[in-house]
Amino acid sequence: MSIKSKIAGKVVEKAKDNMVENMQEKAEDASEELSDAKNENADKVHSKAESAKEKAQNALTSVKDKLGDAASKGEELQEKVSGKKKRKKVKGINDIKGISNLKSYRDVKSSNDIKSSYDIKHYSDIEEDED
Numbered sequence: 001m002s003i004k005s006k007i008a009g010k011v012v013e014k015a016k017d018n019m020v021e022n023m024q025e026k027a028e029d030a031s032e033e034l035s036d037a038k039n040e041n042a043d044k045v046h047s048k049a050e051s052a053k054e055k056a057q058n059a060l061t062s063v064k065d066k067l068g069d070a071a072s073k074g075e076e077l078q079e080k081v082s083g084k085k086k087r088k089k090v091k092g093i094n095d096i097k098g099i100s101n102l103k104s105y106r107d108v109k110s111s112n113d114i115k116s117s118y119d120i121k122h123y124s125d126i127e128e129d130e131d
Helices: 003-085 123-130
Strands: none
16 A cells, blocks of 8 residues: 555545534534524513413403402392382282172171180190090
8 A cells, every 4th residue: 555545545534533523513503502492482482471371360350350340230230129129019900909809798707607715625625635
């Protein structure tokens, strides 16, 4: 082997080593950039999630306030409606008594139907009934 071929072989080996080192550096740089981008995206996601959480809480709070207002207004309406029911009602045609609802002389008890002191049970009468 000649010196030229040895030098050429060494140059080829150096070129390979330089190329491998260059590729490794580029891969490390790309890995670092990817890691930085990943961290930045994670921070953005967390900040957006926090913002969304605050918005949702604000929306729920406003809904809660509106429901509370609606409930109090409903109670006020209920009081107004029930307050009107306490007033004297106007009678309708169905509430007016007809002639058939009036008592006649036949509905009055006679003296025979009225109980007297003899009809009241005594203690002795109750014991006899149980036997």
